[in-house]
Amino acid sequence: MAILVEIMHIFDAAGSSLDGYLLAPRRPRFSFGSDTYEGWCMLLPRNGAFSYEVEEVAARRTRAVGEAGLRGEAGFGDIVISPPGSTLRRRMRTPTSFFFARFRTALEPPIGCSRLRDVDRLRANLSLLESMQAACDEGRQRLDAGLVAAHVVDDVLxxxxxxxxxxxxxxxxxxxxxxxxxxxxFASPDLSLGDLARTLGVSSSLLSRRFRDVRGVTPVQYLRGVRLQRARELLTGTDLTLQTIAEQCGYRSAFYLSRVFKATTGQSPSEYRAG
Structure with a gap:
């Protein structure tokens, strides 16, 4: 009952006011690497990936922060929120198409980056906006695409x-x-699901089921995400060799790290570091 009451409050407070939006096709870079906004803004990739940093000092201790934090890398399904008065920095890691919106709202969304589990719903909303915008541009639709963009913002929030x-x-x-x-x-290359389950005193199947129910991924997938996030940080923030980075991230060799990194991000570690 408590969850239902809280959700009803969310719906009662919804109804954001859209100040502007951009549904951008794939491009190699952002027009501006950073900007400071008076109101709320939302930035999310449709495909590709970009790095982000939300410089939000004054209200950092009073607002909820997304699970991915105030800086990192965003891919499809990730929502980057910047609150009023903050500076949003961004840089494309790969050519990316994206949705950007400036809005006002009575809601208090988590700032920084959060990941939506219902990516099919997000994909459908963005496809609807793209179709509506194309129809408006061709004079085949009188309904303002901005109404659909406002719906996308509300639905995401x-x-x-x-x-x-x-x-x-x-x-x-x-x-x-x-x-x-x-x-x-995570830096131990011997860490496995079985080890984790034995440490916690449960079966591997129970741990995987409970973990997936709560986090939306398995423990093994979560472990890989933690390792790769640390690898990204070391690639861009240090001059360490790839072998040293691999060892600090739980991989026995630079070769294996490269294979996992490429399969997950679409870039080799050297390409990511150079970008």
């Missing part, structure tokens, strides 16, 4: 807060312990 509320309600001690153990031990 509501979905984001709904998923966050459900996750908070379903989070359990087992999953919290698993996440803490992975964060502490």
């Amino acid at each position: 509501i979905t984001m807060l709904w998923e966050r509320t459900r996750e908070g309600a379903r989070e359990d001690v087992l999953v919290r312990k698993a996440i803490a153990f992975i964060q502490e031990c």
Whole structure:
């Protein structure tokens, strides 16, 4: 009942006012590497990837922060939110098409980057906006595409807060312990699902099921994400060799790190570092 009441409050507060939007086709770079906005803004990739940083100092301690934090890399399904008065920095890692919107809202979405689980819904909304915008440009549709863009913003915000509320309600001690153990031990190349389950005193199947229910991914997928995020940070923030980075991220060799990195990001580590 408490979850239902909270969700009803989310819907009651919805109804964002759109100040402007851009549905941009694939391009190699952003027109501006950073900007400071008076109101809220939302930036999300349709394909490709970009790095981001939300410089949000004054309200950092009073607003919720997305699970991916105030800086990192965003791909499809990731939503980057910048609050009023903050500076949003961004740089494309690969050629990217994206949706950008400036808006006002009574909601308090988490700032920085959050990942939507319902990516099919997001994809459908963006496809609808693209079709509507094309029809308006060709004079085949009198309905303002801006109305659809406002719907996309509202739907993303509501979905984001709904998923966050459900996750908070379903989070359990087992999953919290698993996440803490992975964060502490991800650099060990011998860390496995079996090891993690034995440490926590449960079966591998139970741990995987509970973890997926709460986080939307398996423990193994979460571990890979933690390792690759650390690899990205070391590639762009240090001059360490690829072999040293691999060892610090839980991989036995630079070759294996390169294979996993390329399969996940579409770029080799050297291409990512050069970009």
